[in-house]
Amino acid sequence: xxxxxxLHFSIQxxxxxxxxxxxxxxAMAMGVxxxxxxxxxxxxxxxxxxxxxxxxxxxxxxxxxxRSETTGGPPPLLGQTPRDLTLEDALSLKKSPFxxxxxxIVIGSAPVSWRQKDREVTILGTTADMFDIRQLTMxxxxxxxxxxxxxxSGIAVIGYKIKKELFGNQxxxxxxxxxxxxxxxxxxxxxxxxxxxxMDMSDLVIIPVASAQSLFNTEALFRIMIQAKNRNAISTAKxxxxxxIQDRHDGEDDITxxxxxxxxxxxxxxxxxxxxxIAGIAAVSxxxxxxxxxxxxxxxxxxxxxxxxxxxxxxxxxSQILQVFLAEAAILSMTGALLGLVxxxxxxxxxxxLFPYFPVHIPPWSVAASVLTAQxxxxxxxxxxxxxxxxxxxxxxxxxx
Numbered sequence: 470x471x472x473x474x475x476l477h478f479s480i481q482x483x484x485x486x487x488x489x490x491x492x493x494x495x496a497m498a499m500g501v502x503x504x505x506x507x508x509x510x511x512x513x514x515x516x517x518x519x520x521x522x523x524x525x526x527x528x529x530x531x532x533x534x535x536r537s538e539t540t541g542g543p544p545p546l547l548g549q550t551p552r553d554l555t556l557e558d559a560l561s562l563k564k565s566p567f568x569x570x571x572x573x574i575v576i577g578s579a580p581v582s583w584r585q586k587d588r589e590v591t592i593l594g595t596t597a598d599m600f601d602i603r604q605l606t607m608x609x610x611x612x613x614x615x616x617x618x619x620x621x622s623g624i625a626v627i628g629y630k631i632k633k634e635l636f637g638n639q640x641x642x643x644x645x646x647x648x649x650x651x652x653x654x655x656x657x658x659x660x661x662x663x664x665x666x667x668m669d670m671s672d673l674v675i676i677p678v679a680s681a682q683s684l685f686n687t688e689a690l691f692r693i694m695i696q697a698k699n700r701n702a703i704s705t706a707k708x709x710x711x712x713x714i715q716d717r718h719d720g721e722d723d724i725t726x727x728x729x730x731x732x733x734x735x736x737x738x739x740x741x742x743x744x745x746x747i748a749g750i751a752a753v754s755x756x757x758x759x760x761x762x763x764x765x766x767x768x769x770x771x772x773x774x775x776x777x778x779x780x781x782x783x784x785x786x787x788s789q790i791l792q793v794f795l796a797e798a799a800i801l802s803m804t805g806a807l808l809g810l811v812x813x814x815x816x817x818x819x820x821x822x823l824f825p826y827f828p829v830h831i832p833p834w835s836v837a838a839s840v841l842t843a844q845x846x847x848x849x850x851x852x853x854x855x856x857x858x859x860x861x862x863x864x865x866x867x868x869x870x
Contacts, residue, residue, distance in 0.1 A: 515744070528697040553688065583636065605660075627675075649684060748838075752842060
């Protein structure tokens with residue numbers, strides 16, 4: 470029996486039982502689609518995190534008070550607390566040739582009012598370097614001017630959302646707002662921007678860091694954001710930061726420096742493992758579809774005994790009968806896989822329309838892996854029915870025994 474005859478015979482047999490064929494195709498299609506959609510969600514989550522951290526800026530290092538790594542030596546004394554980061558600590562970091570910009574951060578919440586309107590707002594105290602480090606853009610006016618960070622001034626830059634809620638369509642530039650008992654003149658409005666790692670840049674007020682320290686009655690900094698000279702200088706800049714702060718803190722290694730690349734690589738590993746895990750879980754559905762193919766084809770063998778007996782009586786050998794039933798399994802699994810591809814791309818399109826900010830992306834490897842797994846699964850589970858059909862005695866098969 471030639472290959473085209475084998476394929477024609479197998480296709481005719483599948484069309485002879487449309488309900489059974491449709492059931493198998495649906496099971497295989499759902500298995501392939503689930504693998505691809507879940508994989509695309511895992512890949513989308515990885516891309517989303519990468520995009521969020523990239524929006525922070527490039528070549529970023531973040532200095533936090535306290536030590537998060539485990540070190541040797543005796544435990545700290547009871548009641549000991551990490552030493553606060555100060556504005557002087559931040560300014561000292563500019564001495565390093567590997568550091569391009571330094572932005573000390575003080576953050577808090579306070580009521581902001583203008584005329585009869587007021588609301589609770591996140592207040593961010595920082596310096597002019599924050600503009601370049603965070604890659605901010607202005608909608609109107611200007612950002613905080615460069616100058617001596619230790620001298621505060623009554624100027625403020627407000628977010629787009631704050632401007633809309635307090636001033637409406639009226640210009641905010643030059644207007645005076647009140648933060649608690651302090652008055653600040655609005656010199657700029659940030660361009661409209663969404664959330665970045667949980668912080669809504671449109672819903673905050675930015676003031677000079679020294680003014681924020683006075684406003685919240687603190688000398689401690691919340692964080693220090695640093696931009697290295699270039700990507701190659703990140704590791705060297707980290708070592709320099711640790712050394713400078715250690716010298717200022719009487720030899721104590723009491724800060725943690727987090728690099729943007731380290732965070733991204735950690736999330737990459739987490740989401741890559743998560744993607745493969747959920748893809749493996751979804752692949753179980755392909756195994757279920759393969760078992761369904763095997764059961765359906767076993768039933769098909771029992772229903773087609775006379776057909777098998779006639780083929781054997783006409784001279785078809787063991788291998789030819791085996792090829793016919795394996796061809797049926799291959800056609801079922803491949804057609805189901807192609808149908809699954811259509812369902813997967815349709816599903817990701819719908820998800821992308823419902824959640825436009827989430828980058829749903831089907832990795833090319835998942836397409837190849839899903840189709841190949843479906844084909845291999847169909848053939849593996851089609852072997853038992855094919856061997857049973859090929860081993861039938863022609864006389865018994867013709868007599869349907």
